[in-house]
Amino acid sequence: MAAESSHNVKLLDRFDALLKQVASPRDVALRWQPVSSGCWQLAVSTTDKDGLLTVLAGLLTAHGVDISAGDLLTLPAEPGSRQRKILDLFQVVLEESEAQHTMQCFDEDFRSCNEQLAEGGIEAVRDLIIERTALRFAARPAAQEQLLPVEIVIDNESSETDTILQITSQDTPGFLFAFANALSLLTINIEQATVRTEEGMVQDVFVIRDLRGRKITDRDKLRELRFACALIKQFAYLLPHSPNPGQAIRQFRDLASRMLENPQQAADLTSIRSTGTLQVLAEVMGVSRFLWEDFLRMQHENLFPLIRDRAEIDRSFDKKELAALLQEQLAAGVELEERVQILNDFKDREMFRIDLRHITGLCGDVEFARGLSDLADVVVAAAAELCHAQIAPRFGRPQLAGQPCPWAILAAGKFGGREMGFASDLELLFVYQGAGQTSGRRTVDNSTYFEEFVRIFLKTLKVRKEGIFELDLRLRPFGSKGTLASALPALQNYYAVDGKAESFERMAMIKLRPVAGDETLCAEVLKVRDAFVYSERPFDTQNLIHLRKRMATELVDSGSVNLKYSPGALVDIEFFLQAQQIKHGAADPRLRVPNSMQALKRLQQAGLIETAQADRIRRAYRCFRRTIDALRAVRGHAKDLTLPDPDSADYRYLARRLGFADSEALSREISWSREFSQGLLSPQNL
Structure with a gap:
């Protein structure tokens, strides 16, 4: 010295x-x-x-x-x-x-x-x-x-x-x-x-x-050091691996701060110092604020094994495997409240794992959407059974002509199309067979039972953040003014030729898909849907163009580019494909599929869309979906649809997350996609 x-x-x-x-x-x-x-x-x-x-x-x-x-x-x-x-x-x-x-x-x-x-x-x-x-x-x-x-x-x-x-x-x-x-x-x-x-x-x-x-002599302080x-x-x-190094640096400080509040957790964190593990950390921190905040604030004890063990991230479960895994965990719960908690913990952990696989490049866009949709299917079905178990002791089971009353849950929107991404919600339609009463000592009408069933369902699935697996029931007959659950006869009346359904619902119902409940009832609901959507009634082109203009005017902030609603955006592609399905689906049942890209493939196979045009549609669709997902991944908000200023740091990091060489390359791809998509809804194409 x-x-x-x-x-x-x-x-x-x-x-x-x-x-x-x-x-x-x-x-x-x-x-x-x-x-x-x-x-x-x-x-x-x-x-x-x-x-x-x-x-x-x-x-x-x-x-x-x-x-x-x-x-x-x-x-x-x-x-x-x-x-x-x-x-x-x-x-x-x-x-x-x-x-x-x-x-x-x-x-x-x-x-x-x-x-x-x-x-x-x-x-x-x-x-x-x-x-x-x-x-x-x-x-x-x-x-x-x-x-x-x-x-x-x-x-x-x-x-x-x-x-x-x-x-x-x-x-x-x-x-x-x-x-x-x-x-x-x-x-x-x-x-x-x-x-x-x-x-x-x-x-x-x-x-x-x-x-x-x-001098620093405290044992815990030295361990922290x-x-x-x-x-x-x-x-x-490893910071150069991160799509947004600045965000990663900030979030690493949050991680260190949180872990160092507890010496035991700090000791645990030292066990994840492998390059592979830290690379996952750098990628997650530099991509998604909402994922990282969720990891830190809600469940880092449960989620650390995912970060620490690369094999856990590498694993991919199909729908049957997810269902079996969930049932095994639910079996360990004694009280109903405990099983509800197990269900939500399972949902959040598996969603985090699927998101992590996508962020780290282990699964592509299609597998990512399929994984989230499979998870949602399994969780919705399990939640329904827990809800019945909660109501049955009070009212018994709903009956119809002396037999159990069938019920069904169907998915719509991105969930129905198996097109889920970051911050996707769950659009659901609840249906039961018809009028009757429950079998318990305290009997109630089936309509009362199923209204209570849906109310409890809405409370059973806990939402981590607005838009993420958030339940949306607005597609039901009469929207927010209608009952939470619909009897099949009421559904048939609403979607009849002279029923009260609006023109836009004809397109929305294309994505209806059974998720849980009685298979026969599900098939009957789809027959109602097909009679409404794929009828010989001419498609209202003018109404579609009017609706599209309203969206671009009312849902887009002045001077901004909304990747879903601006002129030449995702909705143009989706509406174009749905219009083609309605126009030709009455004659060709193979076109009656809820997934947009599957519909495009079948329209192409049927000779209704030329191969070159189909390829251009796929390119533009992928551009919009990937960019929207990249925007939503940062904050986990379903409304993150607006492009940042092209000269901003956020835009540069967006380009980096999407794998473009620079901001200009991303701008060129978005400009091409918008210019192409904007012409799809012209009268000659419809």
Whole structure:
């Protein structure tokens, strides 16, 4: 330590003139000096502030400055002053042709950030620094090789006043920024540090204290420190894998904060330090805010095995396997309330796993939609049985002519079409055979029983967030003014030729699909649907065009592009296909399918749509669906249908999530898709 102290004294003497330029927190002194070809020394002095190293290291990373060595010093406060100055020296490598421009830009940015730091603290500039740094991570190729283990030595013996932290590891660009960010979270101050990089390996030494200026001796705090060193190093290395590195950095702070609140959880987190596991973390954090928030706030204890065990993510269950797995878990529940909780935990965990498989590229768009739809089928059927079990002790079972009254649940919309994606809701239609009474001591009409059944059903499936498996019953006869469950005769009257059904319902009913209940009743409901939708009655083209114009006017914010409702958007394709199904489905029952792309395939096979046109429709449809899913994945909100500004960071990250080389490539694909789709609903095509 004596040799180190002597070295520091020499540095202070050498840079005394620089230090004297700093008198207030807003003051900054910077000096660049050439060392050798392409190598420079940067000297920085200002007053010490919380988060200062995060800002300094972040801006160096953002400007592409590679640090080969560094000495970081925090000076004692001068007599009569409470302010401490810092002297940070970095030896850096700069591109010769860009050196002067890089130095000038860095100086300007650091002076500006230091002023904001002095006035508003680290929170005033943290988002800016993260975004600037994230752009550099995003531009760097993703690491392919395995990161070598990190050696961490915590020395509390060599100094009476300080904890010495030594880190030896593979060089990781941006680590100093990520590490400083983590230490600020752990409320640890870096008093001084040396950073040395030789032949791709770094040996960093940090002299640290707690916020009260004391050595760190608390056992839990030391465990947190070791955790942060190991995990942050790996995480920074994997940030280029993340579609949105800035978001990933923010959410990693949330993870660390949450885990470190509980020492047991922090210990658990150290068991997931494999590159594969951390790559999953980086991808999830950088794609979906709502998934990550759900993971942290609601069920991280249950979901950690999914993150930790790649085999769990790799597994794919079909509908039968999901049903068997759920029934096995429900069998462990004793009380009805406990089984309802098991059902919802199963739903959330499996939904998270399916979402995770899609985010990490293990399943494509079609398999993703099918997986979510299968899960919804299984969950709806199980929820229905739990609801009957809850009502039957009070009223008995509904009867019809002395026999059990059949009931059915049918899906509509994206659920009915097996086209579910991020933040999809569940559109349902509840039907029972007809009038009668229940078999219990306290008898009620079947209509009363099934109204109560649906009310309990609505409470049984818990919604994590608006739009995610949220139940939607608006397709029922008379919409929100109608009964929650429909008797079959009432359904037949509503959808009769002279019934009260609206023209738009003719298209909506195409996607009706049985999910649970009596198969015979389901078949009868589909006969009612077919007689209504696929009748010889001419399709009302003018009504469709009028409805489409209203959507574009009433559902799209002025000046924005809504990928579902704007002119030339997803609805144009869906309406075009549905119009063709109605027009030709009476003569060809093979066209009566709820899935849009399956309908397109059958229309093509029937010679009703040319192959080249069908290929163009698939391309545009896939563009809209993938982009909408990518938007919804971030916040988990069904209404995320509006494109960000093409010049914004959100748009750049959207392009990255979708695998486009840049924003312009995404814009070209969306523009082509909109221009093509806008012509589909012309009178000559209908």
